[in-house]
Amino acid sequence: MPPAEGPSTAPPLLFVTGAPGAGKSTVAEALLRSRPAALIFDIDWLTLPVSALVGQSIVEAPSLWPRYNRLWLAILEMVARDGRPAVLFTPWDRDDLAALPASIEADTIGWCLLDCDDATRVARLRARGWTGEMIEEAVADAGVLRG
Numbered sequence: 001m002p003p004a005e006g007p008s009t010a011p012p013l014l015f016v017t018g019a020p021g022a023g024k025s026t027v028a029e030a031l032l033r034s035r036p037a038a039l040i041f042d043i044d045w046l047t048l049p050v051s052a053l054v055g056q057s058i059v060e061a062p063s064l065w066p067r068y069n070r071l072w073l074a075i076l077e078m079v080a081r082d083g084r085p086a087v088l089f090t091p092w093d094r095d096d097l098a099a100l101p102a103s104i105e106a107d108t109i110g111w112c113l114l115d116c117d118d119a120t121r122v123a124r125l126r127a128r129g130w131t132g133e134m135i136e137e138a139v140a141d142a143g144v145l146r147g
Contacts, residue, residue, distance in 0.1 A: 010105040011085040018114035019142035021121035024089040038085040077101040
C-alpha cells in the first residue's frame with residue numbers, strides 16, 4: 001500500500017546555524033535548562049571525543065569536517081527513528097545538508113540563522129583567544145550565512 005498523502009508524521013528537525021561567536025552554544029545551554037520536549041544538540045559537544053578517536057583536532061582539520069557532519073546526520077537520523085523532535089546548533093549552511101539521510105523528511109526541517117553584528121562577534125572571539133586569521137574567517141562565514 002502506498003504511503004498516505006498529507007502532512008508528514010515525522011518529527012520536526014530544526015537547524016540553528018550561525019558563524020562562530022553568534023551565541024549558538026549559549027542558546028543551546030539555555031534551551032537545555034528549559035527542559036524542552038525536543039532533544040538539543042550542539043555540534044561542538046563531540047569535538048573532543050571525535051578528536052581523540054581520529055588522533056587529531058577535528059577543529060583544526062577541515063578535511064575531516066564533511067565526515068564529522070555525516071556523523072551528526074547519522075545521530076539525527078537515529079533521533080528521527082525514535083520519533084523525537086530535535087534541534088542542532090551548528091555553523092552549517094544549506095549546502096551542508098546535501099547528505100541528508102532519506103529517513104529525515106525534507107518537509108520536517110526548519111532552519112534558523114542566529115547572528116550578531118561583526119563588532120560583537122570579533123569581541124566574543126577575541127575573548128576566547130582566537131587569532132586574527134580565525135576571527136577574519138568567522139566574520140567571512142557570517143557574511144556567507146547572511147546571504
